[in-house]
Amino acid sequence: MFQFIFDALIRSVDLALIAVALSAVYSLIKFPNVALVQYAVVGAFVAMSLHTAGLPLLLAGLLSAFFVGLLAVVFNILVFERLLKVDSAIALIGSLALSMILSAVFLLTYGPTAYRFKLEVTPAMRVLGARITDHQITTLIVTAISLGLFALILFRTSLGREMRATATNGVLAAATGIDTRRVTNVVVFLSGMLAALGGITLAMRGSVSIDLGTNMLLPVFAAAILGGLGNALGAVVGAIVIAAAETVVTNTNVGPLVGEDLYFLPASYAPVASFAILVIFLLFRPRGLFVSEVSRV
Amino acid sequence: MIEAKDIRAGYGDGADILTGISLSADRREIVTILGPNGCGKSTLLKTIAGYVRPRAGSITFGGTDVTAVPIHEKVRHHKVGYVPQTDNVFGTLTVAENILLGARQLAKTEKEKRFAALMDQYPALAGKKTRKASALSGGERQILSLARALIAGPEILLLDEPSAGLSPLMMHEVFDAIGAIRDSEGMCILMVEQNAFEALGIADRAYVLSLGQVAMTAKASDLLEDPAMRKLYLGGEVHAE
Numbered sequence: 001m002f003q004f005i006f007d008a009l010i011r012s013v014d015l016a017l018i019a020v021a022l023s024a025v026y027s028l029i030k031f032p033n034v035a036l037v038q039y040a041v042v043g044a045f046v047a048m049s050l051h052t053a054g055l056p057l058l059l060a061g062l063l064s065a066f067f068v069g070l071l072a073v074v075f076n077i078l079v080f081e082r083l084l085k086v087d088s089a090i091a092l093i094g095s096l097a098l099s100m101i102l103s104a105v106f107l108l109t110y111g112p113t114a115y116r117f118k119l120e121v122t123p124a125m126r127v128l129g130a131r132i133t134d135h136q137i138t139t140l141i142v143t144a145i146s147l148g149l150f151a152l153i154l155f156r157t158s159l160g161r162e163m164r165a166t167a168t169n170g171v172l173a174a175a176t177g178i179d180t181r182r183v184t185n186v187v188v189f190l191s192g193m194l195a196a197l198g199g200i201t202l203a204m205r206g207s208v209s210i211d212l213g214t215n216m217l218l219p220v221f222a223a224a225i226l227g228g229l230g231n232a233l234g235a236v237v238g239a240i241v242i243a244a245a246e247t248v249v250t251n252t253n254v255g256p257l258v259g260e261d262l263y264f265l266p267a268s269y270a271p272v273a274s275f276a277i278l279v280i281f282l283l284f285r286p287r288g289l290f291v292s293e294v295s296r297v
Numbered sequence: 298m299i300e301a302k303d304i305r306a307g308y309g310d311g312a313d314i315l316t317g318i319s320l321s322a323d324r325r326e327i328v329t330i331l332g333p334n335g336c337g338k339s340t341l342l343k344t345i346a347g348y349v350r351p352r353a354g355s356i357t358f359g360g361t362d363v364t365a366v367p368i369h370e371k372v373r374h375h376k377v378g379y380v381p382q383t384d385n386v387f388g389t390l391t392v393a394e395n396i397l398l399g400a401r402q403l404a405k406t407e408k409e410k411r412f413a414a415l416m417d418q419y420p421a422l423a424g425k426k427t428r429k430a431s432a433l434s435g436g437e438r439q440i441l442s443l444a445r446a447l448i449a450g451p452e453i454l455l456l457d458e459p460s461a462g463l464s465p466l467m468m469h470e471v472f473d474a475i476g477a478i479r480d481s482e483g484m485c486i487l488m489v490e491q492n493a494f495e496a497l498g499i500a501d502r503a504y505v506l507s508l509g510q511v512a513m514t515a516k517a518s519d520l521l522e523d524p525a526m527r528k529l530y531l532g533g534e535v536h537a538e
Contacts, residue, residue: 158401161390165398168387175346175379176398176445177372 003130004251010136010205012236012243013143017198018216019223019235020147021191027167027230028184029080031088034095036072036195037213037220038102043068043196044203044212045106048115057117057204061142065196072192073185081181099213106210114207139201146197150190151233163187167230218271219246222278228288237289245273298323298485299345299453304354306344313352314340316509322502324452327479327486329496329517332506338489339382339457341506345487346379346455347371358453373402375453378446382457382489385442388431392422392441395430399445408448415444419474436467443474447482454478456488460495468492472499497521 022036043064050060079098083091124131154160166173166183174180202212223242227234250270255263281288299322306315314337322328330338343349345356347368356364358375371377378399387395396415400408416423419440425433430441439459446454459475460468476499479486490496497503500517515523 161394161398162401164389165387168389169384171348172381172384172387173398174348174367174369175372175381177369177401177449178398179369 002128004247006127006130006132006136007251008240008244008247010139010243011246012240013139014198014202015216015219015223015239015242016236017143017146017194017201018220019227019239020150020232021194021198022220022224023227023229023235024150024187024194024232025191026224027232028163028170028187029076029084029088029091030230031080031084031091031095032221032224032229033080034092034217035075035098035102036095036191037216038099039068039072039192039195040199040202040216041106041208041210041213042071042102042199044199044208045110045115047196047200048117048203048208051117057119061197061200064200065193068196069189069192072188072195076185076188103210103213110210112210114209115203116207117204119204133205135205139205142197142201146194147233147236150194153190154232159183159186215271218278219274222274222281225278225286226281226288228290231288231290234288234290241289242274242277245277246270249273298326298359299487300355300357301341301345302355304341304344304351304356306340306349306351306354308340308349314509315344315351317354318506318509318511319354320345320504320511320514322485322487324485325479325483326502327475327488327500329500329503330487330489330506331493331496331503331520332512334491336506337509338506342455342457342487342489346377372449372451376449376451378449378451378454380439380442380446380454380456380459382461386430386433386438386445388429390430391427392430392433393426395441396422396426396445396448400448403449411448411450415448419444434467435462436464436470439463439467439471440474443471443478447478450482452484454484454486456486456490458489458491460490460492468495472496475499494521 018037018040022032025033025036046067047060047064050063051057055063075098079094080091083094119135122134124133154163162173162178162183163186165176166178166180170180199208199212219242223238224235225238226241227236227238249272250265250267252264253262254265255261299320301318301320304315304318305313307313318341330341332338340349344351347366347370351364355362358377361375363371363375366375368379372379387398390398396412397408400411403411416426421437422441422444425437430438433441456475459471463471472495475486475488478484488496488500497517497520503515503517503520504511505513
């Protein structure tokens with residue numbers, strides 16, 4: 001049982017950072033930026049390159065996250081600000097196009113191979129019967145610190161108050177003297193950093209390849225929609241629900257249903273859970289679990 | 298204090314809504330802008346505020362050219378407070394957070410002092426400062442919006458239909474508060490209003506717009522007493538008591 005809970009927890013932190021980034025940006029610029037999942041891949045590739053070049057993993061990860069944050073701001077200024085002047089649907093298509101371009105750049109630069117960080121492999125520990133690795137613990141710590149700092153900025157700083165005000169009503173925020181463009185770009189920068197950290201922690205425990213972004217797209221969107229698009233911290237709850245559902249799908253013995261004693265669905269079936277939950281929520285609760293206006297960030 | 302000359306403005310690629318408007322307002326003065334729907338009242342206020350950039354003409358505040366200055370810079374650097382017509386509070390923030398958003402550039406002690414003074418001035422807000430603004434009534438929201446604009450100590454206050462959607466009782470309270478601000482703070486207040494009778498009751502001067510131009514300008518008291526003007530420009534809304 002503890003293994004199940006731990007697996008679900010790890011999967012939820014995989015999704016949480018990128019889903020929070022997606023939701024935070026949506027709260028300000030009102031379109032779901034598909035390219036955000038590719039920012040996670042950029043973060044993983046850049047961190048891996050820096051680590052391979054000899055930088056310590058922590059420094060490589062932080063530099064990579066900073067770089068991706070800046071890259072997200074550059075894309076926002078050069079691409080999305082212009083497209084949003086036309087229509088948010090056009091911006092969504094633009095983000096899909098940017099996502100494809102980034103994929104092509106990864107393919108040209110790194111090829112189709114899956115890469116791994118060169119990290120020391122240590123034996124898994126046993127905690128309450130569950131196998132837990134060092135890298136999983138690192139992932140949990142990085143995610144907890146990142147989300148904690150993000151929440152701290154959001155709810156305990158003047159900048160956070162400006163971010164929440166701009167997300168609630170950008171026109172009124174400007175009338176209050178807030179430079180909404182600056183605030184939006186700060187959020188875009190932080191989201192880029194979060195997405196990059198999400199990609200790095202994923203790659204630390206597995207590998208990074210050009211497919212990583214595509215594989216994360218559906219569960220990340222499902223988590224963000226479940227938490228209520230625009231409600232950044234709601235996306236964390238969305239990630240937990242999606243992760244639990246995926247873990248149930250891949251850890252449930254469906255043998256009796258197919259006439260065998262033991263039969264577990266392969267991991268590639270996990271997105272079925274995300275997709276099913278996404279469809280159900282879009283049909284019956286399209287604004288997510290937390291529909292209250294007050295809960296939105 | 299406010300000087301707008303030959304303003305032409307409109308939205309996007311559309312035709313001019315304002316077709317050459319000139320207007321002025323001084324300290325310790327409430328100037329109201331009246332006129333039928335679609336005459337350009339709100340567009341004029343938004344242009345002066347900085348939401349809409351004029352296509353021609355000039356705007357100065359206290360002699361400084363602010364024609365191309367956007368709203369957030371006017372609020373931060375030119376001592377302007379702006380209260381929009383609708384959606385004028387941040388529903389997801391508390392009453393206190395709403396007010397303090399207007400005081401970001403003040404030092405902590407000054408911020409606390411002014412916040413306390415506003416709580417004394419508007420006791421209806423004082424009891425609800427930790428509640429979300431979305432829980433307030435329409436009148437309380439209007440007062441909250443005023444308080445947020447006032448906390449930074451503006452010299453110019455721009456109000457877009459402050460009585461919109463309010464009950465007659467709340468409307469009186471809001472207009473009383475606006476009159477008190479002029480008298481106590483010596484501010485220059487420019488106010489767009491549909492409710493001509495209430496607006497003229499507290500205003501010093503009025504501009505009456507028609508089809509994007511100033512059709513008439515007069516003392517508020519003169520407008521209130523002129524039956525021909527009332528019928529022609531105010532649609533019979535004004536009833537002398």
